[in-house]
Amino acid sequence: MTPGRGEHPIHAARKQALFREVNEQVWALQQKWGTPAEVDFICECADVTCSVAIQIASVDYERVRSEPLHFVVAPEHFFEGAEVLVERGPRHWIVEVNEAGRAA
Ligand SMILES: [Zn+2]
Numbered sequence: 001m002t003p004g005r006g007e008h009p010i011h012a013a014r015k016q017a018l019f020r021e022v023n024e025q026v027w028a029l030q031q032k033w034g035t036p037a038e039v040d041f042i043c044e045c046a047d048v049t050c051s052v053a054i055q056i057a058s059v060d061y062e063r064v065r066s067e068p069l070h071f072v073v074a075p076e077h078f079f080e081g082a083e084v085l086v087e088r089g090p091r092h093w094i095v096e097v098n099e100a101g102r103a104a
Contacts, residue, residue, distance in 0.1 A: 012047075019044045019051075023041045023042060036058060037058060038056065039055070039056060040054070041054055041072060043077055045074065045079070046082060046083070050077060052074045054074050054091060054092045056072055070096050073094070075088070075091065079095075082098055083098065
């Protein structure tokens with residue numbers, strides 16, 4: 001584990017679940033006004049101190065949220081070992097949280 005960025009366990013899983021919830025609410029709100037091409041979301045990485053805003057295309061977010069273990073994060077906000085990198089975009093990355101990281 002990388003020092004400083006390796007504290008994935010309990011807090012991280014909770015943070016990701018919490019931020020997913022926040023993003024889901026942002027998402028739901030956006031839908032009321034029609035689906036925009038891009039939406040501002042909060043980075044769903046495992047760093048509990050991170051609340052970086054990221055822009056993601058609506059179609060991309062729809063894809064991410066359809067997979068319960070997939071999270072959208074800012075570029076480089078990837079925790080090797082606890083997560084698998086699914087997609088590397090210019091403005092956001094998509095990671096998959098391991099079942100092990102999830103259960104911690
Ligand atoms: Zn982050």
